[in-house]
Structures are given as structure tokens and as C-alpha cells.
Amino acid sequence: MNVAVFGAGYVGLVTGAVFADLGHDVILVEVSQAKIEAIREGRSPIYEAGLDSMLSRVVRSNRLKVTDEPREAVAGSDVIFVTVGTPPLPNGEADMRHVRDAALAIGRSLSSDRRRVIVNKATVPIGSANLVEIWIQDGYGAAHPGETLSSEWFAVASNPEFLREGTAIDDTLYADRIVIGTDKEWAVERLRELYDPIVRQSFNPPPESQRPPGFDHVPLIVTDRISAELIKYAANAFLATKISFANEIANVADRVGADVKEVMRGIGLDARIGPRFLNAGIGWGGSCLGKDLAALTVMAENYGYVPRLLKAAADVNRDQRLLAVKLVQEELKTIKGRRVALWGLAFKPGTDDLRDAPSLTIIDELLRLGARVRVYDPVAMDNLRRQAPDLAVEYARTAYEALEGADALILVTEWPEFREVPPQDVKARLTQGVVIDGRNLWEPGAMRAAGLRYRAIGR
Numbered sequence: 480m481n482v483a484v485f486g487a488g489y490v491g492l493v494t495g496a497v498f499a500d501l502g503h504d505v506i507l508v509e510v511s512q513a514k515i516e517a518i519r520e521g522r523s524p525i526y527e528a529g530l531d532s533m534l535s536r537v538v539r540s541n542r543l544k545v546t547d548e549p550r551e552a553v554a555g556s557d558v559i560f561v562t563v564g565t566p567p568l569p570n571g572e573a574d575m576r577h578v579r580d581a582a583l584a585i586g587r588s589l590s591s592d593r594r595r596v597i598v599n600k601a602t603v604p605i606g607s608a609n610l611v612e613i614w615i616q617d618g619y620g621a622a623h624p625g626e627t628l629s630s631e632w633f634a635v636a637s638n639p640e641f642l643r644e645g646t647a648i649d650d651t652l653y654a655d656r657i658v659i660g661t662d663k664e665w666a667v668e669r670l671r672e673l674y675d676p677i678v679r680q681s682f683n684p685p686p687e688s689q690r691p692p693g694f695d696h697v698p699l700i701v702t703d704r705i706s707a708e709l710i711k712y713a714a715n716a717f718l719a720t721k722i723s724f725a726n727e728i729a730n731v732a733d734r735v736g737a738d739v740k741e742v743m744r745g746i747g748l749d750a751r752i753g754p755r756f757l758n759a760g761i762g763w764g765g766s767c768l769g770k771d772l773a774a775l776t777v778m779a780e781n782y783g784y785v786p787r788l789l790k791a792a793a794d795v796n797r798d799q800r801l802l803a804v805k806l807v808q809e810e811l812k813t814i815k816g817r818r819v820a821l822w823g824l825a826f827k828p829g830t831d832d833l834r835d836a837p838s839l840t841i842i843d844e845l846l847r848l849g850a851r852v853r854v855y856d857p858v859a860m861d862n863l864r865r866q867a868p869d870l871a872v873e874y875a876r877t878a879y880e881a882l883e884g885a886d887a888l889i890l891v892t893e894w895p896e897f898r899e900v901p902p903q904d905v906k907a908r909l910t911q912g913v914v915i916d917g918r919n920l921w922e923p924g925a926m927r928a929a930g931l932r933y934r935a936i937g938r
């Protein structure tokens with residue numbers, strides 16, 4: 480099948496590379512020349528496990544191309560994915576500017592020579608499939624004054640994306656489910672055909688991503704467009720709430736002397752609750768959870784409902800980030816003039832993504848209180864240098880270098896390399912020996928035995 484993908488970011492690149500690797504002809508449409516150049520050379524412009532090698536393979540074999548010219552991509556396509564960014568506006572609503580630009584460009588290039596499915600894979604507010612349909616007609620009208628394109632020639636579907644950065648290829652090939660929302664039967668059939676190898680697991684796994692043992696099927700949910708759009712927001716709102724719940728219990732555990740890890744193990748074994756997404760710590764971040772929770776909150780309010788639970792989940796999360804600084808302050812008393820090391824900048828391990836990362840909130844608060852901050856992250860430091868060139872932090876070349884002469888360490892991102900560090904090595908480098916374990920990564924007994932003033936979250 481011929482597939483076009485608008486927006487070669489975290490979602491578009493992975494979607495494009497995976498469909499190309501499954502044997503489809505894929506063309507990415509991107510506005511950033513730097514990204515286009517990297518992709519043409521078979522290099523991934525973002526850090527994502529396995530993506531470099533998969534991209535170089537599909538680019539070399541000519542199954543994946545990239546362009547900044549929408550017309551040629553749309554002309555040859557059967558399915559067009561829209562995977563551009565939908566960042567938050569100051570009031571929490573999703574900014575639909577890039578979706579509108581893409582939809583207008585698609586509309587300008589559409590024709591009545593074949594039927595095409597335009598797929599909203601970006602996370603877009605409820606009702607966006609209707610809106611994209613209108614924008615497509617606007618684009619078509621701009622290119623063909625006075626004409627409209629008969630709706631038999633195109634369908635707009637919602638196909639929300641659930642991949643996680645860091646495991647994006649695995650999540651695409653071995654998804655928990657695929658959701659398709661559209662009111663046109665032929666569009667359902669075409670997307671069913673496109674996803675068929677994934678649904679039936681009939682492909683040979685690529686070297687970058689082994690099939691989990693026993694995994695033989697992905698459930699495919701076909702529904703209406705509005706429900707598909709709400710499924711995405713509801714999923715992320717639930718995940719955010721689940722973590723905030725664990726953090727709320729951690730704060731109670733701290734006060735009553737319980738160990739939140741034991742408590743979460745105890746509740747997670749209940750099949751109705753489940754063990755995942757119950758890790759207490761300094762809270763969630765990333766490009767999706769906060770943004771989607773905020774957008775859902777605004778949508779609910781626009782429709783006359785105050786979503787109290789969602790607001791509380793966001794409040795708990797905001798306070799949780801600052802807890803890391805509060806714990807440093809409890810140990811050091813004065814923060815001004817102290818040196819604090821941060822291990823980890825990315826919002827989670829396995830990615831260089833800094834969008835809404837807790838590290839940024841923590842750095843701002845430490846700097847506001849007058850601390851010197853030295854940071855180390857195995858992959859995300861270049862991104863921070865680029866995004867915030869004036870940020871007054873020092874960059875360390877290694878995890879140990881970040882500790883030299885610091886009073887306290889805050890573990891922000893639980894990269895595997897931090898797990899292995901011997902506590903004595905940390906103790907030897909920290910002047911005050913204060914360690915704030917923002918991810919409950921280490922064993923409290925071992926840390927305290929090494930003489931560290933170790934503080935975890937809810938333990």
C-alpha cells in the first residue's frame with residue numbers, strides 16, 4: 480500500500496519506518512529541513528531504540544522517502560497519516576495549528592482519481608475528525624475555486640497512537656490494541672488491510688524488535704470517530720491519575736512510616752488494579768500525559784462538566800516535582816550557595832525528550848533558591864543545551880563528574896546505568912552525602928549503610 484505520513488517526529492518516524500519495514504511504500508512529509516536531511520541519510524533525528532538501524536534499512540531499500548512537498552506524497556497515497564505535533568496552548572487546549580496546516584496541504588493536493596483515507600494519528604481534541612474534514616475541503620477549494628470534493632473520494636478516520644518513547648518500535652509492532660474510528664466501511668477495510676500483519680502477527684520480527692513469547696494477536700477496535708478520539712484522552716488521563724494515586728499514597732506512607740513500594744506491590748497483585756504505573760516518585764512528565772490531561776480538562780469544562788478527579792491528578796503531580804527540592808532543603812537546611820547534582824534530564828529513561836520533564840521544574844526551583852546545579856544525562860544534554868542555551872547549569876561529562884564537590888544528588892531519571900552505581904562511590908564524591916532518590920531506584924538499606932543521608936519517596 481502507498482502510505483504518506485505528515486510529520487516526521489517521534490510518532491511519524493516510527494510509524495513510517497515500521498510500515499516501510501512491513502513492506503509498504505512510505506513517504507514522510509516534513510517541514511524541518513534538518514530532519515529531512517538526517518532521514519535522507521538514513522539517520523534518525525531523534526533518539527529512539529532501534530530506530531537508526533530500521534530507518535537506514537528502509538531508506539537504503541527505497542521503501543521510505545522523505546519530502547517537504549505535500550503534493551507528490553498525497554498524489555501517490557492510499558492512506559495519509561497526520562502525525563504532526565499538537566502542543567498545549569497556555570490555557571491547556573491543544574494547539575491545532577500544525578494539524579490545520581497539514582489538512583489544508585492535503586486538501587490542496589487531493590483529487591478524484593482514487594479514494595484516500597486521511598488518518599488523525601496525532602492526539603487531537605474531540606470533534607477534530609469533523610474539523611479536519613472541513614479544513615481538507617477548504618484546501619481543496621483553494622486549489623479548485625468554486626468546487627468541493629465529493630465525500631466519496633476521501634474519508635477522515637481517527638486512529639490514536641499509544642506508543643511510548645523508548646519502546647516505540649515494540650509498542651507499534653506488539654501493540655496492546657489498535658483503535659480505528661470512522662463512519663465509512665471502505666476506510667475501515669483499508670486500515671484493516673494495512674494493519675493486518677500486526678493484528679495477526681504474520682510478519683517476521685525485525686532485528687530491532689523481538690516478538691514477546693506467546694504474543695500472537697493485537698485486538699482491533701472499530702468504533703465511531705468521537706469515541707476513538709476520547710479513548711486516547713481517557714487512556715492518558717487514567718495513566719496520569721494512576722501515578723498520582725501512587726504518589727498520594729506515598730505521601731501518606733511517609734507520614735505513617737509505611738513503605739510505598741510494599742504497599743503498591745500489595746495492591747498491584749489485585750487483578751482489578753494491576754502492578755504497572757504504580758511507581759511513586761517525583762511524578763510524570765513527557766510530551767503527552769500533562770498535555771492530554773490539560774486538554775481533556777478544558778474539553779470537559781467547555782461541555783459543562785468540572786472534572787475534579789483530573790484536576791486533582793494534575794495538582795498532585797505538580798507538588799510531587801517540588802518535593803525533590805523540599806527534601807534537599809530538609810537535609811541541607813539552606814539551599815543558597817549549595818551545589819546540587821542532577822542525574823537524569825529526560826522525562827524517562829530511553830529517550831532524549833525533555834518536553835514537560837520534571838527535571839526542568841526541579842532545575843528552575845533550585846536556581847530560584849540560589850543553588851548551583853550540575854547535570855548529567857546519557858542522551859538528553861544536547862537537547863537541553865539547544866532548548867535552553869541560557870540556562871545557568873553546568874554540564875558534566877559523566878555521572879561521577881556531576882557529583883564531584885556537590886552537596887546533594889537528586890536522581891531524576893532512572894537510567895539503568897544509575898542503578899548499578901555502588902553507594903560508596905556516591906558517598907566518596909558528595910560533600911554532604913545527601914541523596915534524594917526521586918524514582919525509588921536504590922535499596923534504602925544499602926544507601927544508608929554506605930553513610931549516605933538517603934531520602935526516597937514514601938519509603
Ligand SMILES: NC(=O)c1ccc[n+]([C@@H]2O[C@H](COP(=O)([O-])OP(=O)(O)OC[C@H]3O[C@@H](n4cnc5c(N)ncnc54)[C@H](O)[C@@H]3O)[C@@H](O)[C@H]2O)c1
Pocket residue numbers: 485486487488489490491508509510511514562563564565577580581600601602603640641642643644766767
Ligand atoms: N511522542 C509520543 O510519545 C506520542 C505518543 C502518542 C501520541 N502522540 C501524539 O502524536 C502527535 C505527534 O507527537 P510527536 O511526539 O511525534 O511530535 P513531534 O513534535 O516529535 O513531531 C511532529 C513533527 O511534525 C512536523 N510538522 C509540523 N507541521 C507540519 C506540517 N504542516 N507538515 C509536515 N510536518 C509538520 C514537525 O516539524 C515535527 O517533526 C501529538 O499529537 C502527540 O500528542 C505522541
